[in-house]
Amino acid sequence: MKRILAILVEDRPGVLxxxxxxxxxxxxxxxxxxxxxxxxxxxxxxTVTVEADPxxxxxxxxxxxxxVNVLKVSDLTDENSVERELMLxxxxxxxxxxxxxxxxAATFRAKIVDISPDSMIIEVTGEERKLQAFLLMMxxxxxxxxxxxxxVSLLRGSKVTRDLRA
Amino acid sequence: MKLTGAQMVxxxxxxxxxxxxxxxxxxxxxTLYDEIYKRGLRHILTCHEQGAAHAAxxxxxxxxxxxxxxxxxxxxxxxxxxxxxxAYMDSVPLIAITGQVAKPxxxxxxxxxxxxxxxxxxxxxxxxxxxxxxxxxxxxxxxxYIANTGRKGPVLIDLPKDIQAQEGEFDYPDRLKISxxxxxxxxxxxxxxxxxxxxxxxxxxxxxxxxxVISSGAHEKLLEFSRKARIPVTTTLMxxxxxxxxYELFLGMPGMHGTYAANNAINxxxxxxxxxxxxxxxxxxxxxTFAPNARVIHIDIDPAEIGKxxxxxxxxxxxxxxxxxxxxxxxxxxxxxxxxxxxxGWKKAHPIRYRQESNNCLKPQYVIEALHRLTGGEAIVTTxxxxxxxxAAHYYRMKNPRNFITSGGLGTMGFGFPAAIxxxxxxxxxxxxxxxxxxSFQMNSQELATAVKYKLPVKVAIINNQYLGMVRxxxxxxxxxxxxxxxxxxxxxxxxLAEAYGAAGFRARNVGEVETVIDAALNTPGPVVIDFQxxxxxxxxxxxxxxxxxxxxxxxxxx
Numbered sequence: 001m002k003r004i005l006a007i008l009v010e011d012r013p014g015v016l017x018x019x020x021x022x023x024x025x026x027x028x029x030x031x032x033x034x035x036x037x038x039x040x041x042x043x044x045x046x047t048v049t050v051e052a053d054p055x056x057x058x059x060x061x062x063x064x065x066x067x068v069n070v071l072k073v074s075d076l077t078d079e080n081s082v083e084r085e086l087m088l089x090x091x092x093x094x095x096x097x098x099x100x101x102x103x104x105a106a107t108f109r110a111k112i113v114d115i116s117p118d119s120m121i122i123e124v125t126g127e128e129r130k131l132q133a134f135l136l137m138m139x140x141x142x143x144x145x146x147x148x149x150x151x152v153s154l155l156r157g158s159k160v161t162r163d164l165r166a
Numbered sequence: 167m168k169l170t171g172a173q174m175v176x177x178x179x180x181x182x183x184x185x186x187x188x189x190x191x192x193x194x195x196x197t198l199y200d201e202i203y204k205r206g207l208r209h210i211l212t213c214h215e216q217g218a219a220h221a222a223x224x225x226x227x228x229x230x231x232x233x234x235x236x237x238x239x240x241x242x243x244x245x246x247x248x249x250x251x252x253a254y255m256d257s258v259p260l261i262a263i264t265g266q267v268a269k270p271x272x273x274x275x276x277x278x279x280x281x282x283x284x285x286x287x288x289x290x291x292x293x294x295x296x297x298x299x300x301x302x303x304x305x306x307x308x309x310x311y312i313a314n315t316g317r318k319g320p321v322l323i324d325l326p327k328d329i330q331a332q333e334g335e336f337d338y339p340d341r342l343k344i345s346x347x348x349x350x351x352x353x354x355x356x357x358x359x360x361x362x363x364x365x366x367x368x369x370x371x372x373x374x375x376x377x378x379v380i381s382s383g384a385h386e387k388l389l390e391f392s393r394k395a396r397i398p399v400t401t402t403l404m405x406x407x408x409x410x411x412x413y414e415l416f417l418g419m420p421g422m423h424g425t426y427a428a429n430n431a432i433n434x435x436x437x438x439x440x441x442x443x444x445x446x447x448x449x450x451x452x453x454x455t456f457a458p459n460a461r462v463i464h465i466d467i468d469p470a471e472i473g474k475x476x477x478x479x480x481x482x483x484x485x486x487x488x489x490x491x492x493x494x495x496x497x498x499x500x501x502x503x504x505x506x507x508x509x510x511g512w513k514k515a516h517p518i519r520y521r522q523e524s525n526n527c528l529k530p531q532y533v534i535e536a537l538h539r540l541t542g543g544e545a546i547v548t549t550x551x552x553x554x555x556x557x558a559a560h561y562y563r564m565k566n567p568r569n570f571i572t573s574g575g576l577g578t579m580g581f582g583f584p585a586a587i588x589x590x591x592x593x594x595x596x597x598x599x600x601x602x603x604x605x606s607f608q609m610n611s612q613e614l615a616t617a618v619k620y621k622l623p624v625k626v627a628i629i630n631n632q633y634l635g636m637v638r639x640x641x642x643x644x645x646x647x648x649x650x651x652x653x654x655x656x657x658x659x660x661x662x663l664a665e666a667y668g669a670a671g672f673r674a675r676n677v678g679e680v681e682t683v684i685d686a687a688l689n690t691p692g693p694v695v696i697d698f699q700x701x702x703x704x705x706x707x708x709x710x711x712x713x714x715x716x717x718x719x720x721x722x723x724x725x
Contacts (some may be wrong), residue, residue: 010346013295018287021623025288055473062470067311071346 002031003057004083004153006161007046007064008071009037021044021068028060031061032085032150043071045161047152072159076153077087083153086125087114089135092142093120101141108134119144127151169336171329172201172300175263178306179207184234186210186591188218190227192238193263197330197568199236210620213612214685215242217248217584220610222583223258227571228546229592232259237332239265240278243324244285247580251289253275253320255575256404257381259313260320262286263541271299279287279412283324291319296326296328299334304342311342314350318381324515336460345377351482353492357578361439361463361480362496368437370459371397374420374449377404377574378442378466385488386566388441389413396502398509402449403559404574405442411543411563414534415506417513421449422710423556426516426722429710431509433717434455440464442486445475446575455715465489476571515724518560520704524676525541530554530629534561536680537599537627538687545597546571546589550582550606553635555611556706559599580609583626587613590622595627602629604654625687628660628693631702639705643720664695673697 009015010121016035023030033050038045050060057075064073093101093115101120105112110124123136128151135143155161169177175198177499179187186208191199195604200210212218215237222233234251237246243264247439266274282296292312294305301343301506303401305323313321331412335353365371379388379401385408398415401408409416418425420432432438438460443449453475464471464478465486472481482489522532534557547562548571555572564570571589573581587599607628617624674683679699687694705720 013297014283014287017284021287055477059470059474062472066468066470068347152327 001051001052003050003052003075003077004066005048005050005061006056006074006076006153007048007083008161009044009046010071011037011042011044011068012069015044016046018026018067018069019048019064021140022063023050023060025163026059026063027029028056033148034152036050036152039075047150050149072161076161077154080156081153083127084125084152085128085131085148086123087146089122089124089138089143089149090119091122092118092144094118097141108137110134168251170197171296171302171325172198172329172331174302174334174336175289175325176205176207177336178303178310180235182310186220186225187236188212188588189236190215190238190242190676192237192242192265194242194267194327195236195330197327197398198263198265198325203558210587211408212584212587212615212616214610215245216249216580217587217610217613217616218574219246219260219262220252220578220581220584221248221588221591222589223253223260224548226258226260226690227585228568228589230568232261232310233259234263234320234377235586236263237283238263238278239267240280241445242278242549243282244280247285247289250286250320250322252573252576254289254291254576256573257318257377258320259318264319264322264324265330266295266324266326269326270328272326274575276379276404282322282650283487287324289320289594290322293322293324295324296329299329300381302329302334302337302494306337307342308344311344312347314324315434316347321643332617335615349480350479350483351467352486352501353465353482353489355492357480357482357706358492359496361482362493364437364463364480365395365397365439365462365497366500369501370393370435371437371439371500371502372431372435372460373397373399373439373441374432374443375399375405375408376402378486379405379408382467382485382487383408383567383635385610386492387487387490391494394494394499395497396506398431398506400431401404401422403444403572403575404555406570407564407567408433410565412565414510414594415510416715418518419559420714420718421451423560423706423708424449424716425513425518426510426708427509427721429716429719430512431716434462438462438540440478441490442466444471450475450653451593451687451716452713477513498640516532516722517725520528522591522677528674528676528680528702529700530557530631530704531561532559532626532677532696533674533698534601535686535701538562540681540684541597541599544567545599546593547560548582548586548589548598548600548601551577551579552603552606553631553704553706554601554603554606554629555628564603579603579606583610583624584613586624587617587622587624589625591620598623600624600626602626603635604628604632604657604660605634609661610655612666613694614669614693618668621692623691624693626693626697628697629700630660630697631704632657633702636706641647642711643709644711660695662695664693668694669695671695673699675699
C-alpha cells in the first residue's frame with residue numbers, strides 16, 4: 001500500500017542521509033522523496049512515498065521519530081490532502097504532430113515549455129495517477145527522456161502538519 | 167571563558183564527572199592528548215582501539231555511568247566500530263570521541279581520513295561532526311544527555327584536528343531541552359490501569375523481563391512485583407540479575423538455550439508481561455508459534471520496540487522502574503497458585519543439567535559451577551560469545567544486577583576480556599572474572615598487556631575446548647557433523663602466553679585440579695589466565711533449533 005509521510009527535520013548536514021539510511025538499513029523501500037524548506041528557518045520538510053503495510057509504516061514512523069534531528073512525522077495518506085508531483089517529458093515532435101501533442105497537453109493541463117525542430121518538453125503536474133496516464137498518451141509520439149520531482153503533499157483546509165501531534 | 171577545543175572536551179568531561187577515559191592516541195588527537203597530559207585525566211591505554219571501546223562499555227555497564235573512549239582519525243576510529251555497535255545493540259551509554267583530519271582536508275582522502283560519522287550512522291544513537299568551535303560546548307552537552315537518557319546508547323563526536331586547537335567561548339549549558347528528542351518516562355495512567363486489571367484477572371501470567379530492568383535499576387521493583395502478584399519470572403540473557411537466580415519463582419532464561427520451565431511457561435501463559443525486552447529472535451524462536459495463548463503487556467522506554475516483532479495488546483511506553491512502581495500501587499495477589507505450582511513442577515523436573523562422569527574429562531559446566539561456588543556468586547562476570555557464554559548464563563547463578571556483562575545483541579567475540587578490564591577499572595576492589603572461550607579470548611588477548619600495566623586483577627577463565635564450540639555444535643546438529651574451520655588445534659599455550667605478558671597462568675585438566683587452581687588464581691594478585699581444558703565435544707543443552715517453536719527442545723528431558 002502506498003503511504004505518504006511528511007517529515008519535518010532540522011536543516012542540518014547529513015539529515016537526508018540519516019533518513020534515507022534508516023530506510024535502507026531496516027529494509028523499507030522509498031518510492032520517491034522530495035525535500036524543501038518550510039516557513040520556519042532551520043526546518044526542512046521531506047515528503048517520502050513508501051510502499052508498505054500498516055504495521056511496517058507504524059515501525060517506520062516510530063523509527064524516524066527516534067532520529068534526533070527529526071521533529072515530527074505525519075502519515076498524510078488517510079488525511080484529506082492535496083498531493084502533487086511535477087514531471088518534465090521530452091517527446092519526439094516532428095512539425096506534423098505538434099498540434100496533436102499540444103491538444104493532448106491541453107487536455108491534461110500540461111504546459112509546453114520548450115520546442116525544438118524535432119522535440120518538445122512538456123511540464124505536467126498532478127497526482128501520480130494523472131502523470132502515469134499522461135505518460136501513456138505520450139508514448140505513441142516517442143518519449144525521449146523524463147524527469148520528475150517526488151510527490152509533495154499538504155493538508156487541505158487550515159490545519160497544518162505541525163499541529164498534528166501524534 | 168575562552169578555551170581551545172581540546173580544553174573544552176576536558177572541561178566537559180570534568181563537568182560530567184568523568185574520572186577515567188579509555189583510548190589510544192594518534193596524529194589527529196595529539197592536541198587532545200596534550201590536554202589530557204596537562205590536566206592529568208586518568209586514561210587507560212589499551213593495545214587496540216576495539217579493546218578501549220569494549221572497556222569503556224564494560225565500565226558503563228557496571229557503573230551505570232557513560233563510558234568514554236577516545237581514538238584518532240581513520241583506522242583509530244574504524245577500529246572502534248565493533249565496540250560502538252556492541253554498545254548500540256545492548257543500549258549502553260558510551261561516548262566515543264574521535265579525531266578527524268583538519269577541516270580543510272575533509273573530503274580529500276587525506277592521510278588517515280575516514281568518514282566515521284557516515285560509517286557509524288546505523289550503530290550510534292546519534293553522532294556529530296564538529297564543524298565550528300562555537301558548536302562544541304552544546305554538542306558535548308547534548309552527546310552526554312542523549313547517550314544517557316531514554317533508551318541509552320552510544321554517541322560519537324568527530325572532532326577535526328584544527329578545531330581541537332582553535333579557541334572559542336566555553337559556555338556549558340546546565341540543562342538541555344531538545345525539541346526533537348523527548349523520551350517518555352511516565353507510563354500512561356490509563357494503560358497502567360488496564361494492565362493491572364488484566365493481571366488481576368489472569369490465571370496464568372508470566373513476567374518476561376530483560377535488559378531494560380537492569381538499565382532502569384528496576385530489579386527491586388521487579389522482585390516485589392513478582393512476589394506480590396505471585397507471577398513467575400523468566401529473564402533474558404541481558405536481564406540476568408534482574409531477579410536473583412535462587413528466587414523461588416525464577417524460571418531461568420527463555421529461548422534458544424532456555425529452560426524447559428521458561429519455554430513451556432511462555433507457551434502456556436495467558437498473559438505475558440514483557441518488561442524491558444525486545445522479543446529478540448533468540449528468545450522467540452519461530453515468531454508465529456511464540457506465546458500462542460497469551461495476551462501481551464509490553465512495557466518499554468522505546469516506543470519503536472512496541473509492536474516491532476510481537477504485537478502488544480496493552481502497550482506501555484515508559485521507564486520500566488517508574489511504570490512498575492506505579493503498577494505496584496495497584497496490583498493485588500491474583501489467583502495464580504495452580505499455575506505457579508505447575509511451572510515450579512516443570513522447574514523441578516527439568517533442571518538445566520550435565521553429567522560430570524569421570525575425573526578425566528572435565529565438563530565446562532563443572533568449571534563454571536566451581537567459579538560460582540568459590541566466589542560466592544558475588545563476582546562481576548564478563549563473557550565472550552559462544553558456548554561458554556551460555557554455560558556462564560546457566561551455571562554462574564547471578565544474584566545481582568549489573569554483574570553479568572555480556573554482548574547479548576551483537577554477539578561480539580572478544581568482548582569479555584576488555585569489558586572485564588573496564589569493570590575492574592570501575593571497581594578495583596571487586597572480583598572480576600572473564601569467562602572466555604579459547605576462540606573469543608584470542609580476538610583481544612593483546613589486552614593482557616593493559617591488565618598487567620595497570621595492575622588490574624582480572625581473572626580470565628578460558629573454557630578451552632579447542633573448538634569454536636558453538637559453531638561446531640551447529641555443524642554437528644544441522645550440518646551433518648562437517649566441522650568446517652572450527653578446530654582451534656594449534657592455539658598457543660595460554661599459560662605461557664599469560665606469562666609472556668607478565669601475568670600469571672594456571673591450568674586445570676581434570677576435576678581434581680579445578681578448585682585448587684581457582685583458589686590459587688583468586689589469591690594471586692594481578693591478572694591471571696586459567697586454561698581449563700574441557701571436553702571438546704560438550705554441547706549447550708537444551709537447545710531449540712532455529713526457526714522452530716521454543717517448546718521443540720533438544721535436551722531438557724525429565725530428570
